Amino acid sequence: MNLLRELIFPLIAVVAAFFVGGILILVIGDNPLQAYGLLFGSAFSWPVGIGYTLFYATPLIFTGLAVLVAFRCGLLNIGAEGQLYIGAFATAWVGITFAGLSPWLLIPLCFIAATLGGGMWGAIPGVLKARFGSHEVINTIMLNFIAVALLSYFTQYHYKTPGDPIMQTVPIGEGAHIARLGRFIPGLPEFIPLNLAFVLALICCGLVYLFLWRTKWGYELRATGTNPSAAEYGGISVRKQIIVAMTISGALAGMVGINEVLGYRYRYYDGFSDNYGFTGIAVALLGRNHPVGVIISALLFAILQRGGIPVDAFTEHVTKDIVQVLQGTIILFVAAEAFFRGPFAKYGLLKRSKV
Amino acid sequence: MAEIFTISLIWSTIRLTTPLILAALGGMFSERSGVINIALEGMMLAGAFTAAAVTYAFGSPFVGLLAGMGAGLAIAAILAIACIRYRADQVVTGTAINILMIGVPGFLSGAFFLSSGSTPQIPKEHLIPWTPIVIAFALVPIAWYVLYKTPFGLRLRSVGENPEAADAAGVPVARMRYAGVLLSGILAGIGGAYLSIGQSSLFTRNMTSGRGFIALAALIFGKWRPVQTMLACLLFGLTEAVTIQMQGVVKLPSGEDIPVQFIHMVPYLLTIIVLAGFIGSSRPPKAIGIPYQKER
Numbered sequence: 001m002n003l004l005r006e007l008i009f010p011l012i013a014v015v016a017a018f019f020v021g022g023i024l025i026l027v028i029g030d031n032p033l034q035a036y037g038l039l040f041g042s043a044f045s046w047p048v049g050i051g052y053t054l055f056y057a058t059p060l061i062f063t064g065l066a067v068l069v070a071f072r073c074g075l076l077n078i079g080a081e082g083q084l085y086i087g088a089f090a091t092a093w094v095g096i097t098f099a100g101l102s103p104w105l106l107i108p109l110c111f112i113a114a115t116l117g118g119g120m121w122g123a124i125p126g127v128l129k130a131r132f133g134s135h136e137v138i139n140t141i142m143l144n145f146i147a148v149a150l151l152s153y154f155t156q157y158h159y160k161t162p163g164d165p166i167m168q169t170v171p172i173g174e175g176a177h178i179a180r181l182g183r184f185i186p187g188l189p190e191f192i193p194l195n196l197a198f199v200l201a202l203i204c205c206g207l208v209y210l211f212l213w214r215t216k217w218g219y220e221l222r223a224t225g226t227n228p229s230a231a232e233y234g235g236i237s238v239r240k241q242i243i244v245a246m247t248i249s250g251a252l253a254g255m256v257g258i259n260e261v262l263g264y265r266y267r268y269y270d271g272f273s274d275n276y277g278f279t280g281i282a283v284a285l286l287g288r289n290h291p292v293g294v295i296i297s298a299l300l301f302a303i304l305q306r307g308g309i310p311v312d313a314f315t316e317h318v319t320k321d322i323v324q325v326l327q328g329t330i331i332l333f334v335a336a337e338a339f340f341r342g343p344f345a346k347y348g349l350l351k352r353s354k355v
Numbered sequence: 356m357a358e359i360f361t362i363s364l365i366w367s368t369i370r371l372t373t374p375l376i377l378a379a380l381g382g383m384f385s386e387r388s389g390v391i392n393i394a395l396e397g398m399m400l401a402g403a404f405t406a407a408a409v410t411y412a413f414g415s416p417f418v419g420l421l422a423g424m425g426a427g428l429a430i431a432a433i434l435a436i437a438c439i440r441y442r443a444d445q446v447v448t449g450t451a452i453n454i455l456m457i458g459v460p461g462f463l464s465g466a467f468f469l470s471s472g473s474t475p476q477i478p479k480e481h482l483i484p485w486t487p488i489v490i491a492f493a494l495v496p497i498a499w500y501v502l503y504k505t506p507f508g509l510r511l512r513s514v515g516e517n518p519e520a521a522d523a524a525g526v527p528v529a530r531m532r533y534a535g536v537l538l539s540g541i542l543a544g545i546g547g548a549y550l551s552i553g554q555s556s557l558f559t560r561n562m563t564s565g566r567g568f569i570a571l572a573a574l575i576f577g578k579w580r581p582v583q584t585m586l587a588c589l590l591f592g593l594t595e596a597v598t599i600q601m602q603g604v605v606k607l608p609s610g611e612d613i614p615v616q617f618i619h620m621v622p623y624l625l626t627i628i629v630l631a632g633f634i635g636s637s638r639p640p641k642a643i644g645i646p647y648q649k650e651r
Binding site: 024028029076078128131132134135137138139141142143145146149150152153156157275278279281282285317318319321322323324325326327328329331332335336337338339 | 391393433436437441442443444446447448450451452453454455456457458459460461462463465466467469471472565568571572575614616617619620623624626627630631632639
C-alpha cells in the first residue's frame with residue numbers, strides 16, 4: 001500500500017502532463033497519438049534509440065542524485081547546473097594538462113577532478129548557509145551564472161585552439177578517454193556515445209542508497225533534513241551536515257563531466273548542458289527522492305529528450321519544444337500534488353497523508 | 356576610457372535597466388507577501404512572446420502590451436494557485452514555470468509562424484520604445500507609496516512577515532498573497548513586452564537570457580525595498596551597458612579585448628556578498644517560502 005502510494009502520484013502527474021501536452025498538440029492541428037507514437041517509438045528502437053536514451057539518462061541520474069542528497073538534508077540545490085559545468089571543466093583541465101600520463105593514472109585523476117570541482121562549487125553555498133544563514137536557493141542561482149561566465153572566460157582566453165570559431169577547449173589526451181559501451185555490447189554501434197559513465201551512474205545510485213540509509217553519516221544527514229532542531233538537540237551539528245550535503249550534492253553533479261568530457265566529446269564544450277541541472281530537480285522530485293526512483297524518472301526524461309527529435313522532424317507543426325513543455329508540466333503537477341490528492345481524498349480512495 | 360562614458364551610455368543604461376525594474380518591482384510584491392518568485396524569468400518570456408505575437412497580428416503595440424501583461428498574469432496565476440491553494444514548493448514550481456516557458460513560446464511560434472522559436476519582424480511604427488520606460492520609472496515611487504503608505508501595503512507586508520498574526524488580525528492571507536503574485540506577473544509581463552516590442556522588434560528564443568534572475572538579484576541587493584531595488588537595477592543595467600560599449604573599443608595593454616565575462620559576474624557576486632551580510636544585511640521577509648495553512 002505504501003509503495004502504491006509512492007508510485008501513484010508521480011504516475012498521475014506524468015499521465016496528466018501527457019494529457020495536457022496532447023491537448024496542446026491537438027490545438028495546433030497535429031495528431032497527439034502520432035506525435036507520442038513517434039516519441040516513444042524512436043526512444044525504444046534498438047540499438048540507436050535505446051543507446052541514445054540511456055546516454056541522455058546518464059547526466060540526469062547524476063543531477064537527480066545531486067538534488068536528492070541535498071533534499072534529504074532539507075536543502076534545495078538548484079545549482080547542479082553550475083556544479084556540473086565546473087566538474088566538467090575541471091576534468092577537461094586535468095585531461096589536457098596531464099595528457100601524457102598513462103590511462104591508469106590519468107582516468108582516476110580526471111574522475112577526482114570532476115568530483116572535486118563539482119563538490120567545491122557545491123560547498124560554497126553550503127558554507128554560506130552554515131556560516132551566514134544565507135539562503136542556498138539564491139546563492140546557487142547566482143553561482144550558476146558565475147560558473148558559466150568564469151568557464152566561458154577560461155575557454156575563450158586560455159584553453160581554446162587558436163582560431164577555432166567554436167567555444168570549446170583543445171581536446172583532452174587520448175589516455176583520458178573512457179570506453180563506450182558499444183565496445184562490450186554486441187549490436188550496439190560505437191558511434192553512440194553511451195559510455196562507462198552510465199555504469200558509474202548506476203553504481204552511484206547504489207552508493208547513495210547505502211550512504212543515506214545504511215550509514216551513521218547518512219542517518220545524521222537525513223535527521224537534519226527531517227527536523228533540524230531535534231537533530232541539533234540530539235548532538236548532530238546541523239551546520240556541518242549542511243556543508244557535507246551540499247559538497248556531496250555538488251560532487252555528484254560534477255560527475256556529469258565524466259560522461260560529457262571523458263566519454264562523449266573528449267573536450268570541454270562551452271554551454272554543453274541542456275538544462276541537466278534543472279531537469280535534475282524534476283528527476284529527483286518525480287523519483288520521490290529515492291535512488292531507484294531517480295533511475296526511473298531519469299529514463300523517462302531521457303526518452304522525452306531523445307523522442308523530441310523525430311517529433312520535430314516528422315510532424316507538421318510540433319517542434320522539439322514539446323519536450324520542455326512536457327517536462328515543465330510534469331514538475332508542476334508533481335509539485336502541486338495536493339491538486340490530485342484533493343479528489344482522491346474526497347472519494348475516499350486514499351487517506352490524506354500527513355504532510 | 357573617456358570614449359565609454361558618454362550620453363549614449365546613459366541612454367543605454369536606462370534602456371537596459373527598464374525591464375529589470377519592472378520585473379524586480381514585480382518580484383518585490385510577490386516576495387513581500389511571502390511567495391518566493393524565481394519564475395520572473397518565465398513570466399518575462401511569456402510577456403515578451405505574447406506581446407510580439409499579438410502586436411504582429413493586430414498591428415497595435417498597445418494591444419500587444421496588454422496581451423503581454425495578460426500572459427504574465429496567466430503564468431503568475433499558475434504559480435499562485437499551485438503555491439497558495441495547493442501549497443506546492445515555491446522554488447520547485449518556479450523552476451517548472453521557467454522550463455515550461457522555454458518550451459511554450461517555441462512550441463507556439465513553430466505552430467503559428469512556422470519558425471523555430473521566433474516571431475516575424477514587427478514594423479518600426481508598431482513598436483513602443485518609450486512607454487515602458489516611463490511606466491518603469493514612474494512605478495518606483497508608486498510602489499513605495501503602495502507598500503508603505505496604504506492599508507494594502509501594510510497587509511501585504513504583514514502576511515509576508517507573520518501570517519499567523521496577520522490572520523488573527525483579520526487579514527485574508529491567501530487573498531493578499533494572490534494579489535502579490537498576480538501583480539508580479541503583470542509587471543514582469545510588461546518587462547518582457549518591453550524586450551520584444553520596445554528594445555527589439557521581434558521575439559527570439561530565450562530572449563530574456565537571465566534578466567529575470569538579474570532582477571531577482573537586484574531585488575535582494577535592494578533589500579526588498581523599491582528605491583534601493585531601482586538603484587540596484589540601475590547599477591546592474593550600467594554594468595551591462597558598459598560591457599556592450601567596451602566591446603572592441605577598450606583594449607588591454609596587450610592589445611586584447613577586456614574579458615567581458617568578469618563584468619557579467621558583478622551582479623551575481625554582489626548579491627551573494629550582500630546576502631551573506633558583508634555590505635549591510637539583506638534580510639528577506641520572514642515567512643517567505645512557507646505555505647500558510649489556516650489553523651482549524
